[in-house]
Amino acid sequence: MPVALRQAGWTRGLLGAMIGWGFGFGLVVALRAISGLEIFQTEQTGYPHLIVPAVTAPFGFLIGFGAFDYWFRWAAGKPTIPDDHSSHGAYSWKDYFKFNTDHKVIGIQYIVTTFFFFLLGGLLAMVMRAELAQPGTQVVDPQVFNGLFSTHAAFMIFLFIVPIFAGIANYVLPLMIGAPDMAFPRLNALSFWLLPMGGLLFMASYVVPGGAFDAGWTGYAPLSTGAPLGQSFFNLGVQFAGASSIATALNFLVTIVTMRAPGMSFWRMPLLVWANLSTSLLVVGATPFIAGAQFMVLFDRVLGTNFFQAAAGGDVISYQHIFWFYSHPAVYIMMLPGFGIVSEVISTHARKTIFGYRLMALALLGIVVLAFAVWAHHMFVAGMFAWLRVPMMITTLLIAVPTGIKIFSWLGTLFDSKLHIQSTSMLFSLGFIVTFVIGGISGVMLGMIPIDIHVSDTYFIVAHIHFVLFGGSVFTIFAGIYHWFPKMTGRMYDERLGHWHFWLTLVAMLGTFIPMHWIGMDGMPRRVADYAAQFGDWNLIISVFSFILGAAQLIFIYNMIVSWRYGPKAGDNPWRAKTIEWLVSSPPPVFNFDEIPRVVGGPYEFGVHGAKHAILSSDHEGAEVTGPEPAVAGAAGPDSGGSG
Amino acid sequence: MTLTTFLRLTAATVVLTAVTSVIMLIPNWNGLQGSAEADDIDTLLDVMIVLSSLVFSVVIVMMVYAIWKYRAKPGDESDGEPIHGNTKLEVIWTTIPTLIVIFAAVYATVVLNDIEAEAADSLRVDVTAQQYAWRFDYPDTGRTSTELHAPSGTQLELHLQSLDVLHSFWVPEWRIKRDLVPGASLDDPAGDQDIDNVVRVTPDVEGTYSVICTELCGFGHSTMRAVAVVESDQQFETWLAEQKDVEGLDGQVGNGAAGGIGAGSLAEGDSGE
Numbered sequence: 001m002p003v004a005l006r007q008a009g010w011t012r013g014l015l016g017a018m019i020g021w022g023f024g025f026g027l028v029v030a031l032r033a034i035s036g037l038e039i040f041q042t043e044q045t046g047y048p049h050l051i052v053p054a055v056t057a058p059f060g061f062l063i064g065f066g067a068f069d070y071w072f073r074w075a076a077g078k079p080t081i082p083d084d085h086s087s088h089g090a091y092s093w094k095d096y097f098k099f100n101t102d103h104k105v106i107g108i109q110y111i112v113t114t115f116f117f118f119l120l121g122g123l124l125a126m127v128m129r130a131e132l133a134q135p136g137t138q139v140v141d142p143q144v145f146n147g148l149f150s151t152h153a154a155f156m157i158f159l160f161i162v163p164i165f166a167g168i169a170n171y172v173l174p175l176m177i178g179a180p181d182m183a184f185p186r187l188n189a190l191s192f193w194l195l196p197m198g199g200l201l202f203m204a205s206y207v208v209p210g211g212a213f214d215a216g217w218t219g220y221a222p223l224s225t226g227a228p229l230g231q232s233f234f235n236l237g238v239q240f241a242g243a244s245s246i247a248t249a250l251n252f253l254v255t256i257v258t259m260r261a262p263g264m265s266f267w268r269m270p271l272l273v274w275a276n277l278s279t280s281l282l283v284v285g286a287t288p289f290i291a292g293a294q295f296m297v298l299f300d301r302v303l304g305t306n307f308f309q310a311a312a313g314g315d316v317i318s319y320q321h322i323f324w325f326y327s328h329p330a331v332y333i334m335m336l337p338g339f340g341i342v343s344e345v346i347s348t349h350a351r352k353t354i355f356g357y358r359l360m361a362l363a364l365l366g367i368v369v370l371a372f373a374v375w376a377h378h379m380f381v382a383g384m385f386a387w388l389r390v391p392m393m394i395t396t397l398l399i400a401v402p403t404g405i406k407i408f409s410w411l412g413t414l415f416d417s418k419l420h421i422q423s424t425s426m427l428f429s430l431g432f433i434v435t436f437v438i439g440g441i442s443g444v445m446l447g448m449i450p451i452d453i454h455v456s457d458t459y460f461i462v463a464h465i466h467f468v469l470f471g472g473s474v475f476t477i478f479a480g481i482y483h484w485f486p487k488m489t490g491r492m493y494d495e496r497l498g499h500w501h502f503w504l505t506l507v508a509m510l511g512t513f514i515p516m517h518w519i520g521m522d523g524m525p526r527r528v529a530d531y532a533a534q535f536g537d538w539n540l541i542i543s544v545f546s547f548i549l550g551a552a553q554l555i556f557i558y559n560m561i562v563s564w565r566y567g568p569k570a571g572d573n574p575w576r577a578k579t580i581e582w583l584v585s586s587p588p589p590v591f592n593f594d595e596i597p598r599v600v601g602g603p604y605e606f607g608v609h610g611a612k613h614a615i616l617s618s619d620h621e622g623a624e625v626t627g628p629e630p631a632v633a634g635a636a637g638p639d640s641g642g643s644g
Numbered sequence: 645m646t647l648t649t650f651l652r653l654t655a656a657t658v659v660l661t662a663v664t665s666v667i668m669l670i671p672n673w674n675g676l677q678g679s680a681e682a683d684d685i686d687t688l689l690d691v692m693i694v695l696s697s698l699v700f701s702v703v704i705v706m707m708v709y710a711i712w713k714y715r716a717k718p719g720d721e722s723d724g725e726p727i728h729g730n731t732k733l734e735v736i737w738t739t740i741p742t743l744i745v746i747f748a749a750v751y752a753t754v755v756l757n758d759i760e761a762e763a764a765d766s767l768r769v770d771v772t773a774q775q776y777a778w779r780f781d782y783p784d785t786g787r788t789s790t791e792l793h794a795p796s797g798t799q800l801e802l803h804l805q806s807l808d809v810l811h812s813f814w815v816p817e818w819r820i821k822r823d824l825v826p827g828a829s830l831d832d833p834a835g836d837q838d839i840d841n842v843v844r845v846t847p848d849v850e851g852t853y854s855v856i857c858t859e860l861c862g863f864g865h866s867t868m869r870a871v872a873v874v875e876s877d878q879q880f881e882t883w884l885a886e887q888k889d890v891e892g893l894d895g896q897v898g899n900g901a902a903g904g905i906g907a908g909s910l911a912e913g914d915s916g917e
Contacts, residue, residue, distance in 0.1 A: 143863040216860050222826060223809040223861060310827030316810065317825060317839065351716070352724030356734045381812065383804070383825045385838040390753055397745035401738060407703060408737040414710035415645070417724035421711060430707065437703050441696040444745070448692065448752040450685045450759060454674060454819040457812060457858035521673040523816035525858040528866030532854075576721070607723035 008066025008099060020060015024053035046302035047229050050208065054236055058197040066099045067190045089590040099193065101185035103174050104588065106192050108488065110167025111481065113192075114160045117199055119553070121155035124148050126550050133543035135533045145529035146214035147230070151202060153217030154234060157330070158241040159199050161473045165337035166191075166248045168480045169276045171488060173252065175581035175588060176270055178261025178597040178614065183254040191247040198240035205230035205237075216527060218327070221308030221319040225300040235298040242291045245333075249283035252276050261580065261614065263599035268613075270579050270603040271360055275340025278364040282329045282336070282371060290326035293319060317384050324375035332371045334469060336364060338476025339406055342429045345483050346410050348577040349426040350419050353604035355412030356405070363402035363409075370399045380452045389449050396447035403440055407433060423575070424498030428479035431506050435471025439464060442517065457527075460520030466513045478505075478556070485560070486570030490586040493563040497555055504552035511545030578613045579603050653705055660701035665694045678817030678853060678874070680797075680846035681759040685819045688755050695744060759819075760844060763799035770803045773811035773824045776864030778855055787887040792855055792872040795880040797848045803830045804841040812859035813843070815872055820845040823859055847874040 005012055028048045032039050040049070062068065073080045088102040089095070096109055128148050131139040140148065174182055182188045205212045210228020213219070224231050256277050260269070269277075296307040297319070306312035308319045347354050354360055376384060376392040410433060421427060442464040445451050455461065478501075485493050515538045520526070524535045531539070573582040580597050581588070597614040605611035669690055677683055714724070769792065770781040780792045794800055804813060806824035814821040820843055828841040847853075857868035875883070 141863075142866060146860070146863060146865070214863075220810055220860070226809070310825075314827075316827050350714075350724055351722070353726060353728055355727065356729040359729070359734050359738075381821045381823055383823045383828065383839050383841050386840045390749075390756070393752060394749045397749050398742075400745050401741050404699075404741040405734070405738055409734075411703065411706040411710065412730075412733065414707065414714060416727055417710070417714045418716040418720060418722055419711060419714045420716050430711070433703065433707060437700060441699060444748065445689070445692050445696070448688065448748060450688055450752055450755045450819075451692070453821050454685060454816070456821055457814075518671075518673065522675050523854075523856070525814070525856055525866075527860045530866045605726070607726035 008064070008069055010065070010097070013061045013065035016064020017057045017061035020063075021053040021057040023060070024056030025049060027056075028052050046232065047208075048302060050229065051232050051236070051298075051302055054201060054204070054233065058200075058240065061197070062190070062193055065193065067186075067193055070186055099189055101181075101189045102590065103170050103182045103185065103188060104488075104592075106188055107167050107169075107171025109192050110163055110170055110195070113196060113199075114164040114167060117155045117159035118164075119557075120203075121152050121160060122550050122553065124152040124155070126547065128152065129543040129546040131529060132531070132539050134540065135531055135536050137530060140529070142529040143211060143214065146216075146527070147206070147212035149527060150214050150216050150219075150234075151205070151212050154202055154213075154237070155199070156469070157217060157334070158238060159195065159202070161334045161469060161477070162245055162330070163195055163241070164477055165276075165279070165334070165473075166245070166252075168341070168477070168484070169252065169272070169337060170248075172480075172484055172581055173273060173276055174255060174259070175487075175584065175592055176579050177256065177259060177264060177273055178580050178593065178599065179255060179259040180591050180593060182251050183259055184251050187247055188251055191244045191251065194240045194244035194247075198237040198244070201233045201237035201240065205233035208233065218323060219294070219297060220323075221297060221300070221314075221316055222310065224297050225308055227301075232298055232301055235294040235301075238294045239291055242287050245283050246287050249280035249287075252280040253284065256280075261597050261599050263614070267358065267361075268599055268602055269361075270340075271343035271354060271357070271364075272337075272340035274361045274364050275336045275338075275343070278368045279333055279336045281368050282333050285372065286326045286329035286333070288326075289322050290330075293322040293326070296322075317379070317382060320379050320382055321376070321384070324378045325372075328375040328378065329371040331468065332367055334473045336367065338432070338473050338480075339364065341476045341480040341483070342410065342432055344577075344579065345425045345429045345479050346413055347604045347606070348483075348575050349421070349423055349429075350413055350417035351576075351606045352413055352417040353602065353606055354409065355415075356409045357602065357604070359405055360409050363405040366402040367399060370395055370402070374399060377447055377452070380449050381456045393447055393449050397444060400440065400444050407437060407440075422495065423482070424493070424495060424502055425479045425483035427499065427502040428475050428482065431502065432472065432475035432479065435467055435475060435506075435509065439467030439471055442467060455520055457525055458520035459516045459524045459526055462526050463513050463516035463520060466509075466516070470509055470513065475505075478502075481560075483575070484581075485563070486574045487581055487586050487588070489564045489567070490570055491563055491567030492570045492574065493567060494559050497559040501552060501555045501559065504548065504555070508545045508549035508552055512542055512549055515542050578605060580614045583614060583616060653709055656709075657698075657701045657705045660705060661694075661698045664697035664701060668693045668697060674816070674819065676817045676849065676851075677819075678815070678847055678849045678851070679819060680799075680848050682817070682819045684755050684758050688752065691751065692748065695748070699741075699744075762844065763846070766799040766801040766844065767795065768801045768803065769794075770805070770830050771813055771824065772805050772807060773813070773857065773861075773868075774807040775809065775862050776857070776868040778857075778868070778870035780870075781890050782884060782887075783890075785884055786890050787884050788890045789887045790870060792870060793880055793883050794847050794872070794874050795877045796850050796874050797846065798877075799844055799846040802843050802845070804828065804843065805830050809861050810859045811857045811861050811868070814856045814858045815845075815847075815853050816856065817849070817853050818845050818847055821858060847872075850874050850876065 005015060029039055070080055090100065090105045096105060100106060127140065128145065131145055170182070170188065208229045210230055213227065213230040213234040215224040215227050215231060219231065219234060256273055299305040300307050300309060306314040308314045308316055310316050343354055343360065373395045374392055376388050377396045380389055421430065446455065446464060482493065482498060519535045519538050524531050570586050572585055583597060584592060595617050597616050599614045601611055601613055603613050605613060673689065674686055677686060768783055770783055772779040772781070777790065779788060779790055781788045802813065804822055804824040805828050806826045808826060811824040812821055813824060822843040825839050825841060828839040851874055853872040855870040855872050857865060861868060
């Protein structure tokens with residue numbers, strides 16, 4: 001056997017994919033033959049000849065690619081290959097295309113891959129806006145249009161916003177807590193490689209009979225249970241993205257709980273770590289529900305079960321309950337890591353400790369708890385039992401309180417500070433506060449049942465979701481990438497281009513999404529390929545701004561690529577930040593720390609003479625002037641924010 | 645921060661709130677108020693616009709002031725003041741938003757009860773949706789139509805059902821929306837699945853409106869519309885008398901109310917607009 005076929009890698013991976021495909025196909029043929037069924041009948045049976053291989057082929061690829069090699073050897077009782085860490089680090093661009101267990105390499109793999117899906121989802125949105133620029137049908141027919149907005153949302157949510165936060169945290173979080181890597185590096189690598197599988201399945205839905213899945217990213221039954229084949233690819237793609245998400249969340253939880261550097265008590269964790277702790281709790285609790293919901297739809301489609309088929313006694317509305325029990329917490333899964341990023345950026349560039357640090361951390365946990373008790377506010381007009389509406393309205397509105405605490409604490413941080421707003425990450429963080437407050441305000445309005453009854457399923461909803469996911473999540477993603485770009489690449493980006501990117505994005509974002517509120521309240525429903533002529537002018541304006549918004553992202557890509565290659569050297573700590581990742585070189589050494597850092601104080605001790613967050617033991621002793629050792633949580637000291 | 649600064653910022657916030665509120669209250673966001681319920685809902689929206697303007701103004705004033713006042717001069721590498729928090733302030737900005745949202749929740753509940761109150765005398769209309777058409781039956785008189793007609797000022801009691809996938813009934817001017825759920829039964833509103841498929845609305849402005857489907861239902865979703873006409877009692881009675889009997893349609897609509905997937909198609913030739 002040639003070496004290429006024995007060694008883990010792309011050749012063996014593609015071979016594995018083919019074998020996996022053949023195995024799945026053969027299994028269906030064999031089982032149908034044994035059962036005495038017609039072997040190749042497909043239309044009536046949900047295409048098992050395609051669905052089963054769509055599961056087995058990705059696993060074949062992953063096995064061939066080497067994702068399971070270590071575990072298989074262990075399971076088989078063979079001597080495992082001693083991990084010589086040759087798979088750590090990346091020395092050329094080719095190393096990013098390997099099964100790599102280094103959290104820093106995986107972080108970059110995540111960020112670049114998910115950005116690809118961001119651009120893809122953005123292009124789909126551009127096609128939609130081209131169609132919607134004028135009333136009538138010009139560019140795509142209604143069937144294709146339904147596929148466009150469904151895949152747009154699926155790419156943006158499952159393959160961009162949720163995983164890119166996992167990617168940023170993957171890179172930054174172990175460094176930030178002084179750990180050499182994530183707790184389970186092999187699981188971490190597997191989590192990443194599951195993602196492209198989900199993306200390929202979503203993309204593949206465009207070429208199967210019946211076209212791309214077109215029941216919305218919400219995939220409400222029974223439209224989804226009766227939809228063409230593409231819907232099954234959505235059901236399966238979500239499984240891969242969801243499994244990736246859950247495994248990563250478990251990894252973060254264990255890493256955060258067990259691998260913090262000595263001295264880093266919970267009350268000394270940077271808020272990004274708190275944010276990812278909270279997010280991971282949400283993912284572990286909620287994501288299994290969307291996996292379950294999509295499996296039920298798939299079974300209704302392929303196996304003839306009756307979970308959601310009304311005619312056969314299924315319960316249509318229960319799909320929405322299960323779906324939103326994940327998909328509302330998902331909104332916070334897509335926002336809390338951004339809160340963490342913004343806290344780091346604002347503290348660093350305001351040269352000031354976060355105002356009310358402990359309350360900020362507690363607010364995150366408050367959101368986690370409340371997030372599980374608000375899902376039915378998506379269903380005020382769904383015809384669910386009426387009594388659930390008012391309790392869900394109250395919990396929904398209450399979420400504004402911890403969210404408000406965060407906004408006010410960031411603003412409090414700006415007071416008596418030394419504000420540096422020339423860095424693009426700070427611009428995006430401040431811009432985020434404005435756009436996110438607008439999204440929060442429309443969210444409170446939507447939480448109120450009488451208003452929601454009117455604007456539910458209109459463009460007001462589209463405006464709201466884009467204010468929180470674009471003005472919220474995406475702004476914080478940009479803030480995070482600009483902030484840690486010097487750490488990841490060792491080079492500085494072009495600040496002037498960053499400013500262009502920020503201002504164009506902000507203005508175009510407002511121009512695109514603000515008018516959507518208006519046309520929604522005035523009677524334009526969402527998810528329509530065509531609309532009444534009275535909304536024509538606003539839609540044209542929205543389309544023009546959306547193209548500017550799309551074009552502005554090209555500046556970012558150019559800036560990142562050119563700066564990565566040719567940017568000036570950044571140095572270890574260009575922002576003069578306090579957290580641990582800035583103590584090591586840029587980019588950090590393969591194993592992060594030659595010696596484990598020791599944490600001696602809070603994470604943001606700006607303005608306290610001689611105070612440090614952490615020291616490497618090569619540093620001189622005696623830096624510990626930050627007050628009494630707060631080994632006991634709650635001890636008085638500069639880090640006890642809530643009592644200051 | 646001195647007391648003077650605090651008062652100045654407060655004044656700026658009040659002014660900005662007032663200006664924002666006035667500007668935001670001028671447009672008639674939701675359009676014509678075509679039902680008795682619309683006014684309550686729009687007033688609630690107006691109150692929320694004022695409260696939202698306040699929150700937005702607080703944030704904008706704090707942020708603009710901080711950026712103007714605390715911006716570091718070029719070359720200034722020093723740090724800000726080591727202020728870790730202020731318990732009093734944190735209690736305030738936890739308590740006030742809590743009070744605001746409790747007020748909002750109570751107010752919204754009151755409005756909800758008002759707009760859903762049952763009138764002593766109402767007209768029952770059975771609404772049936774199917775990809776991509778509407779049918780309106782008047783069970784009291786046994787008449788049926790593909791247009792929804794209503795006498796002005798009478799409360800409609802709409803019983804909703806769908807023959808295939810989810811649809812949603814919305815007349816923007818009436819401010820009322822509710823999904824039509826397959827599996828819901830017209831005559832047993834509570835049903836064994838607890839589907840709440842009865843919605844009430846009192847159109848009170850004569851005119852012609854659009855019934856819009858707002859729940860994605862397939863490729864014809866954006867054209868799934870029906871005409872709604874609000875007219876005088878007399879015009880309504882005349883119109884109703886001209887409509888077909890429900891019984892006479894048996895061949896086309898399947899066997900009446902219970903419905904279910906494949907229970908038949910709606911009136912011929914009606915595919916939305």
